[in-house]
Amino acid sequence: MRIFDISRKLVNGMPVWPGDTAFQYEVSWPMEESGSVNVGRLELSTHTGTHVDAPFHFDNDGKRISELDLNLYIGPARVIDLPPEIESISIEELKEVDLDGVTRVLFRTCAWKNGTVFPEKIPHIEPELAPYLAKKGIRLIGLDVPSVDPIDSKELPAHHSLNENGIHILESLILDKIVPGDYELIALPLPLVEGDGSPVRAILRQW
Numbered sequence: 515m516r517i518f519d520i521s522r523k524l525v526n527g528m529p530v531w532p533g534d535t536a537f538q539y540e541v542s543w544p545m546e547e548s549g550s551v552n553v554g555r556l557e558l559s560t561h562t563g564t565h566v567d568a569p570f571h572f573d574n575d576g577k578r579i580s581e582l583d584l585n586l587y588i589g590p591a592r593v594i595d596l597p598p599e600i601e602s603i604s605i606e607e608l609k610e611v612d613l614d615g616v617t618r619v620l621f622r623t624c625a626w627k628n629g630t631v632f633p634e635k636i637p638h639i640e641p642e643l644a645p646y647l648a649k650k651g652i653r654l655i656g657l658d659v660p661s662v663d664p665i666d667s668k669e670l671p672a673h674h675s676l677n678e679n680g681i682h683i684l685e686s687l688i689l690d691k692i693v694p695g696d697y698e699l700i701a702l703p704l705p706l707v708e709g710d711g712s713p714v715r716a717i718l719r720q721w
């Protein structure tokens with residue numbers, strides 16, 4: 515079986531959401547001090563790199579990470595190719611796309627070209643797409659950009675619309691090298707009891 519790692523590398527200096535906590539890893543208790551082992555410490559935002567959003571991220575009454583159904587994050591997924599110049603993803607862009615029997619869809623835009631800097635402009639999801647996808651049976655959408663809404667959005671209409679339609683969100687995947695088609699997705703959040711989001715190790719498998 516082939517495994518494709520579609521996760522962003524977690525490394526000091528990696529891009530994070532403007533104003534959010536910088537990612538930091540350090541060996542805080544080195545072998546020379548502990549006498550036996552190196553022990554690291556992490557400082558990071560829950561929205562670092564490839565991650566899932568819990569509804570609590572944008573809704574005070576929404577579910578926390580630990581309340582999410584893990585079945586969402588393991589199972590068949592379809593990777594769909596979209597043009598990188600795309601302004602937004604709407605029903606129009608998907609009308610030719612076959613989503614029958616698909617529960618997890620990953621949009622490959624390749625719009626985030628330089629992974630060492632945070633993108634200024636990204637294609638976003640049109641809120642009207644959420645009920646359309648829900649009707650098709652979609653429960654999870656993943657993207658290769660850091661948000662389903664425009665970076666400067668405060669109302670987050672796509673986050674809310676997806677949530678209202680029972681669709682969960684996986685952000686900042688790396689899909690450049692992935693051939694569109696069907697895979698098994700595994701992208702489990704950490705058991706963060708109160709979490710509003712969680713980094714994931716996202717992989718695709720194919721037989």
Ligand SMILES: Nc1ccccc1C(=O)C[C@H](N)C(=O)O
Binds near residue numbers: 567663685
């Ligand atoms: N970390 C942030 C800090 C401030 C404002 C937004 C964010 C976000 O993370 C939004 C993005 N749509 C996200 O879910 O990752």
Ligand SMILES: [Zn+2]
Binds near residue numbers: 561565566711
């Ligand atoms: Zn997020």
Ligand SMILES: [Zn+2]
Binds near residue numbers: 567660661683685
């Ligand atoms: Zn988000």
